[in-house]
Amino acid sequence: MNDQAQRLAGRLLLHEELQLSEPEMTHYLATNKLTALSPFLKNFLSLQCRRCGNKQRHLFGEMPCSNCKKTHAYCRKCINMGRVMACTPLYWWTGPKPVWPQLAHPMVWSGQLTPAQQKASNCIYHAIKTGQASLLIHAVCGAGKTEMLFEGIAFALKSQKRICLATPRADVVRELLPRFEQAFLGVEIVGLYGGNGAHQQTGQLTIATTHQLLRYQHAFDVMIIDEVDAFPYHADPSLPYATKRAQTQQATTIYLTATPREKRLKRLPTIFVPVRYHGYPLPIPQLKIVPLFDHSHGLTSLWTWYKGRTDPNRQLLIFTATIKQANQLFPVIKRRYPDQRVMLVHANDAERIDKVRQFRDKQLDILITTTILERGVTFPSVDVVVLQADHHVFDQAALVQIAGRAGRDPKDPNGDVIFIYSGKTRAIAHAVRAIKRMNKKAGF
Protein backbone atom coordinates (compact mmCIF):
# COMPACT_ATOMS: atom_id res chain seq x y z
CA MET A 1 0.00 0.00 0.00
CA ASN A 2 2.82 2.41 0.81
CA ASP A 3 4.17 1.79 -2.69
CA GLN A 4 0.91 2.99 -4.20
CA ALA A 5 0.69 5.87 -1.74
CA GLN A 6 4.21 6.98 -2.67
CA ARG A 7 3.38 6.69 -6.34
CA LEU A 8 -0.05 8.32 -6.36
CA ALA A 9 -0.34 10.65 -3.37
CA GLY A 10 -0.70 14.28 -4.31
CA ARG A 11 -1.16 13.64 -7.98
CA LEU A 12 -4.05 14.54 -10.21
CA LEU A 13 -4.12 12.03 -13.03
CA LEU A 14 -6.10 10.83 -15.98
CA HIS A 15 -7.26 7.22 -16.02
CA GLU A 16 -4.48 6.09 -18.37
CA GLU A 17 -1.83 7.87 -16.28
CA LEU A 18 -2.76 5.92 -13.14
CA GLN A 19 -1.45 2.68 -14.60
CA LEU A 20 -3.67 0.57 -12.38
CA SER A 21 -5.40 -2.67 -13.36
CA GLU A 22 -9.21 -2.59 -13.53
CA PRO A 23 -9.65 -4.64 -10.29
CA GLU A 24 -7.18 -2.39 -8.42
CA MET A 25 -8.95 0.66 -9.72
CA THR A 26 -12.41 -0.60 -8.68
CA HIS A 27 -11.08 -1.56 -5.27
CA TYR A 28 -9.40 1.78 -4.60
CA LEU A 29 -12.46 3.70 -5.70
CA ALA A 30 -14.82 1.55 -3.61
CA THR A 31 -12.64 1.98 -0.51
CA ASN A 32 -12.23 5.73 -1.11
CA LYS A 33 -8.48 5.46 -1.48
CA LEU A 34 -8.90 7.01 -4.88
CA THR A 35 -11.38 9.79 -5.58
CA ALA A 36 -12.73 10.73 -8.98
CA LEU A 37 -12.98 14.50 -9.40
CA SER A 38 -15.01 16.24 -12.08
CA PRO A 39 -12.63 17.42 -14.80
CA PHE A 40 -14.35 20.75 -15.30
CA LEU A 41 -15.56 23.20 -12.72
CA LYS A 42 -18.76 24.93 -13.72
CA ASN A 43 -19.01 28.49 -12.58
CA PHE A 44 -21.96 30.59 -13.60
CA LEU A 45 -22.07 30.17 -17.40
CA SER A 46 -18.34 29.54 -17.68
CA LEU A 47 -16.23 26.42 -17.59
CA GLN A 48 -12.87 25.91 -15.93
CA CYS A 49 -10.47 23.05 -16.54
CA ARG A 50 -9.56 21.54 -13.18
CA ARG A 51 -6.11 20.48 -14.34
CA CYS A 52 -4.79 23.69 -15.91
CA GLY A 53 -7.24 26.32 -14.67
CA ASN A 54 -8.12 27.43 -18.20
CA LYS A 55 -11.31 29.51 -18.33
CA GLN A 56 -10.98 30.95 -21.81
CA ARG A 57 -13.84 29.88 -24.01
CA HIS A 58 -11.78 29.65 -27.17
CA LEU A 59 -9.46 27.17 -25.46
CA PHE A 60 -12.27 24.67 -25.04
CA GLY A 61 -13.37 22.51 -27.95
CA GLU A 62 -16.38 20.29 -28.51
CA MET A 63 -16.22 16.78 -29.88
CA PRO A 64 -18.72 14.03 -30.60
CA CYS A 65 -17.43 11.43 -28.12
CA SER A 66 -17.68 7.80 -29.15
CA ASN A 67 -17.34 6.63 -25.56
CA CYS A 68 -20.31 8.38 -24.02
CA LYS A 69 -22.16 9.06 -27.29
CA LYS A 70 -22.50 12.72 -26.51
CA THR A 71 -21.00 15.88 -27.90
CA HIS A 72 -19.13 17.54 -25.08
CA ALA A 73 -16.28 19.84 -24.12
CA TYR A 74 -12.55 19.11 -23.87
CA CYS A 75 -9.70 21.40 -22.81
CA ARG A 76 -7.37 22.51 -25.61
CA LYS A 77 -5.03 24.43 -23.31
CA CYS A 78 -3.45 21.40 -21.62
CA ILE A 79 -4.14 18.86 -24.39
CA ASN A 80 -0.44 18.08 -24.82
CA MET A 81 -0.47 16.35 -21.43
CA GLY A 82 -3.34 14.05 -22.45
CA ARG A 83 -6.85 15.27 -23.21
CA VAL A 84 -9.09 16.30 -20.32
CA MET A 85 -12.72 16.02 -21.40
CA ALA A 86 -16.15 16.16 -19.79
CA CYS A 87 -16.49 12.37 -19.44
CA THR A 88 -12.96 11.68 -18.08
CA PRO A 89 -12.59 12.34 -14.35
CA LEU A 90 -9.28 13.30 -12.80
CA TYR A 91 -8.19 10.91 -10.07
CA TRP A 92 -6.74 11.95 -6.75
CA TRP A 93 -5.28 9.72 -4.03
CA THR A 94 -7.25 9.91 -0.77
CA GLY A 95 -5.74 6.78 0.80
CA PRO A 96 -3.07 6.62 3.51
CA LYS A 97 -0.30 9.20 3.41
CA PRO A 98 3.00 7.93 2.02
CA VAL A 99 5.75 7.10 4.48
CA TRP A 100 9.26 8.00 3.29
CA PRO A 101 12.51 6.38 4.43
CA GLN A 102 13.61 7.63 7.87
CA LEU A 103 17.09 9.03 7.38
CA ALA A 104 19.24 10.41 10.16
CA HIS A 105 21.62 12.14 7.77
CA PRO A 106 20.17 12.39 4.27
CA MET A 107 22.66 15.07 3.23
CA VAL A 108 26.11 13.80 2.32
CA TRP A 109 27.27 17.07 0.77
CA SER A 110 30.19 18.42 2.76
CA GLY A 111 31.11 21.57 0.87
CA GLN A 112 31.68 24.93 2.51
CA LEU A 113 29.19 27.79 2.25
CA THR A 114 30.41 31.37 1.94
CA PRO A 115 29.19 33.73 4.68
CA ALA A 116 26.55 35.17 2.31
CA GLN A 117 25.36 31.70 1.36
CA GLN A 118 25.30 30.61 5.00
CA LYS A 119 23.11 33.54 5.96
CA ALA A 120 20.57 32.70 3.24
CA SER A 121 20.77 29.01 4.09
CA ASN A 122 19.95 29.76 7.73
CA CYS A 123 16.90 31.80 6.72
CA ILE A 124 15.64 29.03 4.44
CA TYR A 125 16.16 26.45 7.20
CA HIS A 126 14.32 28.62 9.67
CA ALA A 127 11.43 29.28 7.27
CA ILE A 128 10.92 25.56 6.67
CA LYS A 129 11.27 24.67 10.35
CA THR A 130 8.77 27.25 11.55
CA GLY A 131 6.35 26.78 8.67
CA GLN A 132 6.80 30.36 7.42
CA ALA A 133 4.49 30.88 4.43
CA SER A 134 6.97 32.46 2.05
CA LEU A 135 10.50 33.70 1.57
CA LEU A 136 12.16 35.39 -1.38
CA ILE A 137 15.82 34.79 -2.08
CA HIS A 138 17.12 37.59 -4.26
CA ALA A 139 20.47 36.23 -5.37
CA VAL A 140 22.78 37.23 -8.19
CA CYS A 141 23.58 34.73 -10.95
CA GLY A 142 26.43 32.63 -9.65
CA ALA A 143 25.60 33.16 -5.97
CA GLY A 144 25.42 29.41 -5.49
CA LYS A 145 21.67 29.10 -4.93
CA THR A 146 21.54 25.33 -5.10
CA GLU A 147 23.93 24.87 -2.17
CA MET A 148 21.98 27.39 -0.08
CA LEU A 149 18.96 25.10 -0.31
CA PHE A 150 20.68 21.95 0.92
CA GLU A 151 20.38 22.42 4.70
CA GLY A 152 16.72 23.40 4.55
CA ILE A 153 15.93 20.49 2.25
CA ALA A 154 17.80 18.08 4.54
CA PHE A 155 15.69 19.24 7.47
CA ALA A 156 12.48 18.85 5.45
CA LEU A 157 13.46 15.34 4.35
CA LYS A 158 14.12 14.30 7.94
CA SER A 159 10.71 15.66 8.98
CA GLN A 160 8.90 13.46 6.39
CA LYS A 161 8.03 16.52 4.35
CA ARG A 162 7.71 16.41 0.60
CA ILE A 163 9.70 18.94 -1.40
CA CYS A 164 9.45 20.23 -4.94
CA LEU A 165 11.91 22.39 -6.80
CA ALA A 166 10.14 23.84 -9.85
CA THR A 167 12.02 25.55 -12.64
CA PRO A 168 10.90 26.89 -16.01
CA ARG A 169 13.34 24.89 -18.12
CA ALA A 170 14.03 21.22 -18.75
CA ASP A 171 17.75 22.00 -19.20
CA VAL A 172 17.87 23.15 -15.59
CA VAL A 173 16.15 19.98 -14.36
CA ARG A 174 18.74 17.94 -16.22
CA GLU A 175 21.55 19.97 -14.69
CA LEU A 176 20.22 19.96 -11.11
CA LEU A 177 19.16 16.32 -10.84
CA PRO A 178 22.67 14.81 -10.66
CA ARG A 179 23.78 17.50 -8.20
CA PHE A 180 20.95 16.64 -5.82
CA GLU A 181 21.54 12.92 -6.30
CA GLN A 182 25.14 13.46 -5.20
CA ALA A 183 24.22 15.68 -2.27
CA PHE A 184 21.50 13.41 -0.83
CA LEU A 185 21.86 9.71 -0.28
CA GLY A 186 19.03 7.22 0.20
CA VAL A 187 16.43 9.79 -0.79
CA GLU A 188 13.86 9.15 -3.51
CA ILE A 189 14.55 11.93 -6.01
CA VAL A 190 12.72 12.26 -9.30
CA GLY A 191 13.34 14.65 -12.19
CA LEU A 192 10.33 15.51 -14.36
CA TYR A 193 10.12 17.37 -17.63
CA GLY A 194 8.04 17.02 -20.78
CA GLY A 195 8.95 13.94 -22.75
CA ASN A 196 11.31 12.22 -20.30
CA GLY A 197 8.68 9.57 -19.54
CA ALA A 198 9.40 9.67 -15.80
CA HIS A 199 5.95 10.89 -14.84
CA GLN A 200 5.10 7.47 -13.43
CA GLN A 201 7.74 7.80 -10.73
CA THR A 202 7.47 9.94 -7.65
CA GLY A 203 9.80 10.80 -4.84
CA GLN A 204 10.06 12.68 -1.60
CA LEU A 205 12.11 15.25 -3.51
CA THR A 206 10.83 16.27 -6.94
CA ILE A 207 12.73 18.43 -9.40
CA ALA A 208 10.38 19.40 -12.19
CA THR A 209 9.59 21.87 -14.89
CA THR A 210 6.74 24.08 -13.77
CA HIS A 211 4.43 22.53 -16.40
CA GLN A 212 4.67 19.15 -14.69
CA LEU A 213 2.92 20.61 -11.64
CA LEU A 214 -0.32 20.43 -13.63
CA ARG A 215 -0.33 16.78 -12.56
CA TYR A 216 -0.21 17.55 -8.80
CA GLN A 217 -2.65 18.61 -6.12
CA HIS A 218 -1.82 19.24 -2.43
CA ALA A 219 1.41 17.30 -2.72
CA PHE A 220 4.28 19.43 -1.46
CA ASP A 221 5.05 20.82 2.00
CA VAL A 222 7.98 22.81 0.66
CA MET A 223 7.75 24.45 -2.77
CA ILE A 224 10.86 26.06 -4.17
CA ILE A 225 10.16 28.14 -7.26
CA ASP A 226 13.28 28.85 -9.24
CA GLU A 227 13.45 31.93 -11.50
CA VAL A 228 10.00 33.10 -10.54
CA ASP A 229 10.45 36.08 -12.90
CA ALA A 230 11.25 33.96 -15.90
CA PHE A 231 9.17 33.35 -18.93
CA PRO A 232 6.81 31.46 -19.14
CA TYR A 233 6.01 31.46 -15.41
CA HIS A 234 4.79 35.04 -15.31
CA ALA A 235 3.18 34.88 -18.75
CA ASP A 236 1.04 31.74 -18.53
CA PRO A 237 -1.60 31.90 -15.76
CA SER A 238 -1.92 28.12 -15.60
CA LEU A 239 1.60 27.87 -14.11
CA PRO A 240 0.98 29.95 -10.95
CA TYR A 241 -2.42 28.17 -10.72
CA ALA A 242 -0.78 24.74 -10.80
CA THR A 243 2.06 25.76 -8.49
CA LYS A 244 -0.37 26.92 -5.86
CA ARG A 245 -2.56 23.84 -6.15
CA ALA A 246 0.45 21.52 -5.91
CA GLN A 247 1.20 22.77 -2.38
CA THR A 248 -0.32 21.60 0.87
CA GLN A 249 -2.24 24.11 2.94
CA GLN A 250 0.62 24.82 5.39
CA ALA A 251 3.33 24.74 2.78
CA THR A 252 6.40 26.96 2.80
CA THR A 253 7.10 28.61 -0.54
CA ILE A 254 10.61 29.73 -1.35
CA TYR A 255 11.03 31.98 -4.34
CA LEU A 256 14.38 32.30 -6.06
CA THR A 257 15.15 35.12 -8.45
CA ALA A 258 17.91 37.34 -9.73
CA THR A 259 15.49 40.07 -10.82
CA PRO A 260 12.36 40.57 -8.73
CA ARG A 261 10.18 42.81 -10.85
CA GLU A 262 6.67 42.02 -9.71
CA LYS A 263 5.29 44.14 -6.87
CA ARG A 264 3.86 41.01 -5.29
CA LEU A 265 7.41 39.66 -4.87
CA LYS A 266 8.83 42.90 -3.54
CA ARG A 267 6.45 42.68 -0.58
CA LEU A 268 7.67 39.25 0.54
CA PRO A 269 10.25 38.74 3.30
CA THR A 270 13.47 38.91 1.34
CA ILE A 271 17.07 37.82 1.73
CA PHE A 272 19.67 39.44 -0.52
CA VAL A 273 22.64 37.47 -1.72
CA PRO A 274 24.43 40.15 -3.72
CA VAL A 275 27.80 38.45 -3.97
CA ARG A 276 28.86 35.53 -6.10
CA TYR A 277 30.10 32.46 -4.26
CA HIS A 278 33.67 33.09 -5.51
CA GLY A 279 33.57 36.63 -4.09
CA TYR A 280 34.15 38.56 -7.32
CA PRO A 281 31.72 41.16 -8.69
CA LEU A 282 29.33 40.60 -11.57
CA PRO A 283 30.71 41.53 -14.98
CA ILE A 284 29.13 44.80 -16.13
CA PRO A 285 27.76 44.65 -19.69
CA GLN A 286 29.61 46.74 -22.26
CA LEU A 287 27.18 48.57 -24.51
CA LYS A 288 27.93 48.79 -28.23
CA ILE A 289 25.60 50.97 -30.21
CA VAL A 290 25.23 50.08 -33.85
CA PRO A 291 25.92 53.28 -35.77
CA LEU A 292 23.39 54.69 -38.17
CA PHE A 293 23.90 53.39 -41.72
CA ASP A 294 25.61 50.26 -40.43
CA HIS A 295 24.53 47.54 -42.84
CA SER A 296 26.26 44.75 -40.96
CA HIS A 297 23.48 44.63 -38.32
CA GLY A 298 25.99 45.05 -35.54
CA LEU A 299 28.44 42.46 -36.80
CA THR A 300 31.17 45.11 -37.29
CA SER A 301 30.96 45.79 -33.55
CA LEU A 302 31.24 42.05 -32.93
CA TRP A 303 34.33 41.72 -35.15
CA THR A 304 36.03 44.71 -33.49
CA TRP A 305 35.37 43.48 -29.98
CA TYR A 306 36.45 39.94 -30.91
CA LYS A 307 39.84 41.15 -32.14
CA GLY A 308 40.55 42.85 -28.81
CA ARG A 309 38.87 40.44 -26.36
CA THR A 310 40.62 40.24 -23.01
CA ASP A 311 41.10 36.48 -22.98
CA PRO A 312 40.98 34.65 -26.32
CA ASN A 313 40.97 31.29 -24.52
CA ARG A 314 37.42 31.77 -23.30
CA GLN A 315 34.55 30.11 -25.10
CA LEU A 316 31.98 32.40 -26.66
CA LEU A 317 28.19 32.40 -26.37
CA ILE A 318 26.35 34.51 -28.94
CA PHE A 319 22.68 35.14 -28.22
CA THR A 320 20.27 36.02 -31.02
CA ALA A 321 16.64 37.10 -30.71
CA THR A 322 15.16 34.59 -33.14
CA ILE A 323 15.89 31.14 -34.57
CA LYS A 324 15.91 32.71 -38.04
CA GLN A 325 18.67 35.11 -37.05
CA ALA A 326 20.66 32.31 -35.48
CA ASN A 327 20.38 30.37 -38.74
CA GLN A 328 21.53 33.36 -40.78
CA LEU A 329 24.41 34.10 -38.45
CA PHE A 330 25.78 30.58 -38.35
CA PRO A 331 27.45 30.48 -41.82
CA VAL A 332 28.69 34.07 -41.39
CA ILE A 333 30.51 33.26 -38.16
CA LYS A 334 31.91 30.04 -39.60
CA ARG A 335 33.32 31.89 -42.58
CA ARG A 336 34.74 34.67 -40.42
CA TYR A 337 36.46 32.36 -37.92
CA PRO A 338 37.31 29.21 -39.90
CA ASP A 339 39.66 27.83 -37.22
CA GLN A 340 36.98 28.01 -34.49
CA ARG A 341 34.53 25.19 -33.86
CA VAL A 342 31.12 26.84 -34.23
CA MET A 343 27.71 25.35 -33.48
CA LEU A 344 24.13 26.54 -33.40
CA VAL A 345 21.41 25.55 -30.93
CA HIS A 346 17.79 26.58 -30.47
CA ALA A 347 14.64 25.50 -28.62
CA ASN A 348 13.28 23.16 -31.31
CA ASP A 349 16.62 21.53 -31.85
CA ALA A 350 16.51 17.75 -31.45
CA GLU A 351 20.24 17.61 -30.69
CA ARG A 352 20.13 20.42 -28.19
CA ILE A 353 21.13 18.36 -25.16
CA ASP A 354 24.07 16.92 -27.03
CA LYS A 355 25.28 20.29 -28.32
CA VAL A 356 25.17 21.86 -24.87
CA ARG A 357 27.19 18.94 -23.55
CA GLN A 358 29.75 19.35 -26.35
CA PHE A 359 30.12 23.02 -25.50
CA ARG A 360 30.55 22.18 -21.83
CA ASP A 361 33.17 19.56 -22.73
CA LYS A 362 35.04 22.26 -24.69
CA GLN A 363 34.56 20.45 -27.98
CA LEU A 364 33.16 23.72 -29.32
CA ASP A 365 34.52 27.26 -29.23
CA ILE A 366 31.53 29.33 -30.25
CA LEU A 367 27.89 28.51 -29.58
CA ILE A 368 25.17 30.56 -31.25
CA THR A 369 21.95 30.28 -29.27
CA THR A 370 18.48 31.70 -28.82
CA THR A 371 17.37 32.62 -25.30
CA ILE A 372 17.06 28.95 -24.26
CA LEU A 373 20.49 29.06 -22.66
CA GLU A 374 19.89 32.33 -20.81
CA ARG A 375 19.53 30.76 -17.38
CA GLY A 376 20.41 27.83 -15.21
CA VAL A 377 22.93 26.32 -17.57
CA THR A 378 26.46 27.20 -16.48
CA PHE A 379 29.80 27.08 -18.25
CA PRO A 380 33.00 27.93 -16.38
CA SER A 381 34.71 30.39 -18.67
CA VAL A 382 32.77 32.23 -21.36
CA ASP A 383 32.37 35.60 -23.01
CA VAL A 384 28.81 36.56 -23.86
CA VAL A 385 27.54 38.62 -26.79
CA VAL A 386 23.91 39.62 -27.28
CA LEU A 387 23.08 40.71 -30.81
CA GLN A 388 20.07 42.96 -31.24
CA ALA A 389 19.83 43.33 -27.48
CA ASP A 390 17.02 45.84 -28.03
CA HIS A 391 14.71 43.09 -29.35
CA HIS A 392 11.65 42.56 -27.12
CA VAL A 393 12.56 38.94 -26.26
CA PHE A 394 15.44 40.36 -24.25
CA ASP A 395 13.55 41.73 -21.25
CA GLN A 396 15.34 42.89 -18.13
CA ALA A 397 15.29 39.48 -16.47
CA ALA A 398 16.64 37.79 -19.58
CA LEU A 399 19.49 40.29 -19.99
CA VAL A 400 20.52 40.00 -16.34
CA GLN A 401 20.51 36.23 -16.65
CA ILE A 402 22.48 36.28 -19.90
CA ALA A 403 25.09 38.59 -18.40
CA GLY A 404 25.21 36.23 -15.45
CA ARG A 405 26.58 33.43 -17.68
CA ALA A 406 30.01 35.09 -17.62
CA GLY A 407 32.66 34.79 -14.92
CA ARG A 408 31.17 31.82 -13.10
CA ASP A 409 34.44 30.09 -12.21
CA PRO A 410 36.79 31.21 -9.42
CA LYS A 411 39.70 30.54 -11.81
CA ASP A 412 38.20 32.98 -14.31
CA PRO A 413 35.80 35.25 -12.41
CA ASN A 414 35.65 37.80 -15.22
CA GLY A 415 34.27 37.59 -18.71
CA ASP A 416 33.27 40.08 -21.35
CA VAL A 417 29.56 40.77 -21.66
CA ILE A 418 28.64 42.70 -24.78
CA PHE A 419 25.18 44.05 -25.62
CA ILE A 420 24.95 45.17 -29.26
CA TYR A 421 21.88 47.21 -30.24
CA SER A 422 20.75 50.23 -32.19
CA GLY A 423 18.21 51.74 -29.77
CA LYS A 424 18.59 51.57 -26.00
CA THR A 425 15.55 49.96 -24.38
CA ARG A 426 14.34 50.25 -20.80
CA ALA A 427 15.25 46.60 -20.40
CA ILE A 428 18.90 47.29 -21.27
CA ALA A 429 19.11 50.32 -18.99
CA HIS A 430 17.40 48.54 -16.09
CA ALA A 431 19.47 45.39 -16.49
CA VAL A 432 22.73 47.34 -16.31
CA ARG A 433 21.47 49.36 -13.36
CA ALA A 434 20.34 46.20 -11.50
CA ILE A 435 23.76 44.58 -12.00
CA LYS A 436 25.61 47.68 -10.79
CA ARG A 437 23.30 47.97 -7.79
CA MET A 438 23.94 44.38 -6.74
CA ASN A 439 27.71 44.92 -7.01
CA LYS A 440 27.37 47.99 -4.84
CA LYS A 441 25.32 46.05 -2.28
CA ALA A 442 28.07 43.45 -2.21
CA GLY A 443 30.57 46.19 -1.32
CA PHE A 444 32.38 46.62 -4.63
Next chain:
Amino acid sequence: MQLHVIEEPTCDYCGRNDLGVCNDCNRWRPHMLINKNRAVYRYNPFLKDLITRFKYRGDYILIEALSLMIKQTFITAYSKLPKKTVLVPIPLSSKRLQNRGFNQAEAIAKCLPYPTVQLLRRTEGEKQAKKNRKQRLTMKNPFELMDQVDAELIILIDDIYTTGATIHHAAQILKENGYRNISSFTLVR
Protein backbone atom coordinates in the same frame (compact mmCIF):
# COMPACT_ATOMS: atom_id res chain seq x y z
CA MET B 1 5.53 26.54 -43.83
CA GLN B 2 1.89 26.03 -44.64
CA LEU B 3 -0.69 23.61 -45.96
CA HIS B 4 -0.08 22.57 -49.53
CA VAL B 5 -3.28 21.91 -51.49
CA ILE B 6 -2.89 19.31 -54.24
CA GLU B 7 -3.61 20.79 -57.67
CA GLU B 8 -3.69 19.35 -61.18
CA PRO B 9 -1.87 17.52 -62.61
CA THR B 10 -2.09 14.51 -60.35
CA CYS B 11 -1.49 10.80 -60.74
CA ASP B 12 -4.80 9.62 -62.21
CA TYR B 13 -4.90 6.67 -59.85
CA CYS B 14 -3.84 7.76 -56.36
CA GLY B 15 -4.25 11.55 -56.62
CA ARG B 16 -0.66 12.41 -55.81
CA ASN B 17 0.80 15.62 -57.27
CA ASP B 18 2.51 14.13 -60.33
CA LEU B 19 2.38 13.83 -64.11
CA GLY B 20 0.40 10.82 -65.33
CA VAL B 21 0.89 7.74 -63.21
CA CYS B 22 3.22 8.20 -60.25
CA ASN B 23 6.13 5.91 -59.37
CA ASP B 24 4.28 4.31 -56.48
CA CYS B 25 1.36 3.35 -58.67
CA ASN B 26 3.64 2.19 -61.47
CA ARG B 27 5.26 -0.26 -59.11
CA TRP B 28 2.10 -1.41 -57.42
CA ARG B 29 -1.47 -0.95 -58.59
CA PRO B 30 -3.33 -3.95 -57.22
CA HIS B 31 -5.99 -5.24 -59.63
CA MET B 32 -7.55 -1.83 -59.97
CA LEU B 33 -9.66 -2.43 -56.87
CA ILE B 34 -10.73 1.19 -56.74
CA ASN B 35 -11.57 3.63 -59.55
CA LYS B 36 -9.31 6.30 -58.11
CA ASN B 37 -8.21 8.06 -54.95
CA ARG B 38 -8.29 11.82 -54.51
CA ALA B 39 -6.69 13.79 -51.70
CA VAL B 40 -6.83 17.33 -50.37
CA TYR B 41 -3.31 18.06 -49.12
CA ARG B 42 0.22 17.07 -49.86
CA TYR B 43 2.17 15.66 -46.92
CA ASN B 44 4.59 18.17 -45.36
CA PRO B 45 5.96 18.86 -41.87
CA PHE B 46 3.30 21.47 -41.17
CA LEU B 47 0.52 19.02 -41.99
CA LYS B 48 2.27 16.33 -40.00
CA ASP B 49 2.11 18.53 -36.88
CA LEU B 50 -1.52 19.34 -37.59
CA ILE B 51 -2.42 15.66 -37.95
CA THR B 52 -0.54 14.83 -34.75
CA ARG B 53 -2.53 17.40 -32.85
CA PHE B 54 -5.83 16.43 -34.45
CA LYS B 55 -5.57 12.66 -34.45
CA TYR B 56 -3.14 11.66 -31.70
CA ARG B 57 -3.69 14.47 -29.19
CA GLY B 58 -7.38 14.51 -30.10
CA ASP B 59 -7.96 18.22 -30.77
CA TYR B 60 -11.17 17.52 -32.68
CA ILE B 61 -12.13 21.05 -33.67
CA LEU B 62 -9.09 21.42 -35.93
CA ILE B 63 -11.22 19.68 -38.56
CA GLU B 64 -13.40 22.79 -38.69
CA ALA B 65 -10.52 24.80 -40.12
CA LEU B 66 -10.07 22.26 -42.91
CA SER B 67 -13.69 21.38 -43.62
CA LEU B 68 -14.33 23.95 -46.36
CA MET B 69 -11.28 22.91 -48.33
CA ILE B 70 -12.15 19.24 -47.82
CA LYS B 71 -15.64 19.79 -49.19
CA GLN B 72 -14.46 21.90 -52.11
CA THR B 73 -11.81 19.41 -53.16
CA PHE B 74 -14.29 16.58 -52.92
CA ILE B 75 -16.88 18.34 -55.08
CA THR B 76 -14.28 19.19 -57.72
CA ALA B 77 -12.82 15.69 -57.80
CA TYR B 78 -16.18 13.93 -57.77
CA SER B 79 -18.41 16.21 -59.78
CA LYS B 80 -21.09 13.86 -61.13
CA LEU B 81 -21.90 11.19 -58.60
CA PRO B 82 -24.82 8.75 -58.67
CA LYS B 83 -27.65 9.44 -56.28
CA LYS B 84 -26.92 6.41 -54.18
CA THR B 85 -23.40 7.38 -53.22
CA VAL B 86 -22.35 6.28 -49.74
CA LEU B 87 -19.27 7.27 -47.73
CA VAL B 88 -17.53 4.51 -45.77
CA PRO B 89 -14.92 5.69 -43.26
CA ILE B 90 -12.02 3.36 -42.50
CA PRO B 91 -12.73 2.08 -38.98
CA LEU B 92 -10.47 2.11 -35.93
CA SER B 93 -10.16 -0.86 -33.62
CA SER B 94 -12.49 -0.56 -30.64
CA LYS B 95 -9.53 -0.10 -28.30
CA ARG B 96 -8.08 2.74 -30.31
CA LEU B 97 -11.49 4.34 -30.75
CA GLN B 98 -11.93 4.25 -26.99
CA ASN B 99 -8.56 5.95 -26.48
CA ARG B 100 -9.15 8.67 -29.05
CA GLY B 101 -12.83 9.27 -28.46
CA PHE B 102 -13.46 9.78 -32.17
CA ASN B 103 -12.56 8.30 -35.53
CA GLN B 104 -10.66 10.82 -37.63
CA ALA B 105 -11.96 9.27 -40.89
CA GLU B 106 -15.52 9.79 -39.69
CA ALA B 107 -14.73 13.41 -38.83
CA ILE B 108 -13.52 13.91 -42.41
CA ALA B 109 -16.60 12.16 -43.85
CA LYS B 110 -18.84 14.50 -41.86
CA CYS B 111 -17.52 17.44 -43.90
CA LEU B 112 -18.92 15.91 -47.09
CA PRO B 113 -22.45 16.13 -48.53
CA TYR B 114 -23.22 12.38 -48.66
CA PRO B 115 -24.47 9.91 -46.07
CA THR B 116 -21.89 8.01 -44.01
CA VAL B 117 -22.38 4.30 -43.33
CA GLN B 118 -20.24 2.26 -40.95
CA LEU B 119 -19.87 -0.75 -43.21
CA LEU B 120 -16.56 -2.15 -42.00
CA ARG B 121 -14.93 -3.11 -38.75
CA ARG B 122 -11.45 -4.20 -37.77
CA THR B 123 -10.75 -7.82 -37.00
CA GLU B 124 -7.47 -6.92 -35.29
CA GLY B 125 -5.56 -3.90 -34.05
CA GLU B 126 -3.82 -1.40 -36.30
CA LYS B 127 -0.07 -1.26 -36.06
CA GLN B 128 1.04 -0.47 -39.59
CA ALA B 129 2.91 2.63 -38.47
CA LYS B 130 5.88 0.45 -37.54
CA LYS B 131 5.72 -1.84 -40.57
CA ASN B 132 7.72 -1.34 -43.71
CA ARG B 133 6.15 -1.10 -47.11
CA LYS B 134 6.38 -4.77 -48.00
CA GLN B 135 5.03 -5.95 -44.65
CA ARG B 136 2.10 -3.58 -44.96
CA LEU B 137 1.17 -4.80 -48.41
CA THR B 138 1.37 -8.48 -47.67
CA MET B 139 -0.31 -8.50 -44.28
CA LYS B 140 -3.60 -10.23 -43.72
CA ASN B 141 -6.71 -8.22 -44.45
CA PRO B 142 -7.66 -6.49 -41.16
CA PHE B 143 -11.26 -5.65 -42.13
CA GLU B 144 -14.59 -7.44 -42.27
CA LEU B 145 -18.09 -6.47 -43.34
CA MET B 146 -20.48 -5.65 -40.52
CA ASP B 147 -23.47 -4.26 -42.42
CA GLN B 148 -25.12 -3.97 -45.81
CA VAL B 149 -26.10 -0.95 -47.83
CA ASP B 150 -27.82 -0.29 -51.12
CA ALA B 151 -25.27 1.83 -52.97
CA GLU B 152 -24.29 2.54 -56.56
CA LEU B 153 -20.94 3.97 -55.51
CA ILE B 154 -18.95 3.64 -52.33
CA ILE B 155 -16.30 6.18 -51.47
CA LEU B 156 -13.87 5.05 -48.79
CA ILE B 157 -12.69 7.84 -46.51
CA ASP B 158 -9.40 7.93 -44.60
CA ASP B 159 -6.97 10.52 -43.27
CA ILE B 160 -3.83 9.45 -45.13
CA TYR B 161 -3.08 7.50 -48.29
CA THR B 162 0.52 6.37 -47.87
CA THR B 163 1.06 3.07 -49.66
CA GLY B 164 -2.64 2.63 -50.31
CA ALA B 165 -2.61 -0.68 -48.44
CA THR B 166 -5.37 0.24 -45.98
CA ILE B 167 -7.69 1.55 -48.69
CA HIS B 168 -7.06 -1.49 -50.87
CA HIS B 169 -7.68 -3.94 -48.06
CA ALA B 170 -11.00 -2.25 -47.36
CA ALA B 171 -11.88 -2.18 -51.06
CA GLN B 172 -11.06 -5.86 -51.39
CA ILE B 173 -13.56 -6.79 -48.67
CA LEU B 174 -16.23 -4.66 -50.34
CA LYS B 175 -15.52 -6.23 -53.76
CA GLU B 176 -15.78 -9.71 -52.32
CA ASN B 177 -19.20 -8.79 -51.01
CA GLY B 178 -20.53 -7.60 -54.32
CA TYR B 179 -19.84 -3.88 -54.28
CA ARG B 180 -18.22 -3.15 -57.63
CA ASN B 181 -18.03 0.60 -57.89
CA ILE B 182 -15.52 1.89 -55.31
CA SER B 183 -13.43 5.06 -55.05
CA SER B 184 -11.63 6.70 -52.18
CA PHE B 185 -10.93 10.11 -50.72
CA THR B 186 -8.27 11.07 -48.19
CA LEU B 187 -7.12 14.21 -46.42
CA VAL B 188 -3.49 13.60 -47.31
CA ARG B 189 -1.53 11.98 -50.12
